[in-house]
Amino acid sequence: MKVRVLFAALSLAHVFALADGVDFIQPKDGDTLEPTFLAKFAVTGMEVALAGEIKPDTGHHHLLINAVNIEKNVVIPNDNQHKHYGKGQTEAVVFLQPGKYKLTLQFADGAHRSYGEAFGKSIYVTVEGKP
Numbered sequence: 001m002k003v004r005v006l007f008a009a010l011s012l013a014h015v016f017a018l019a020d021g022v023d024f025i026q027p028k029d030g031d032t033l034e035p036t037f038l039a040k041f042a043v044t045g046m047e048v049a050l051a052g053e054i055k056p057d058t059g060h061h062h063l064l065i066n067a068v069n070i071e072k073n074v075v076i077p078n079d080n081q082h083k084h085y086g087k088g089q090t091e092a093v094v095f096l097q098p099g100k101y102k103l104t105l106q107f108a109d110g111a112h113r114s115y116g117e118a119f120g121k122s123i124y125v126t127v128e129g130k131p
């Protein structure tokens with residue numbers, strides 16, 4: 001199942017001919033969302049791997065919520081504002097209270113060290129409705 005999701009993400013990335021980097025397949029910048037939504041992540045130029053494995057050009061996704069960007073090689077904190085998908089997930093169900101949010105997708109290596117701006121992408125979304 002995981003492999004199929006990854007394959008779908010890579011295929012989509014190809015369709016849109018992304019340069020190396022990351023992008024949200026969903027949501028998109030400016031979207032208005034329900035408090036519970038599915039986020040889908042894509043990466044091009046790196047392979048998704050489990051956290052703990054330190055291999056060149058591999059890593060895992062992180063979702064940063066209203067957080068400052070994490071500079072290259074800096075370890076991404078693990079807290080409510082910084083979600084790690086160290087099992088190699090390329091999608092996640094996210095719960096947010098109503099409000100406005102900056103969401104940042106950040107790719108980082110097996111030791112959670114950020115790949116920096118080149119593998120980060122921020123969008124702005126609004127969450128509406130009953131939590």
Ligand SMILES: [Cu+2]
Nearest residue numbers: 051084086112
């Ligand atoms: Cu991590």
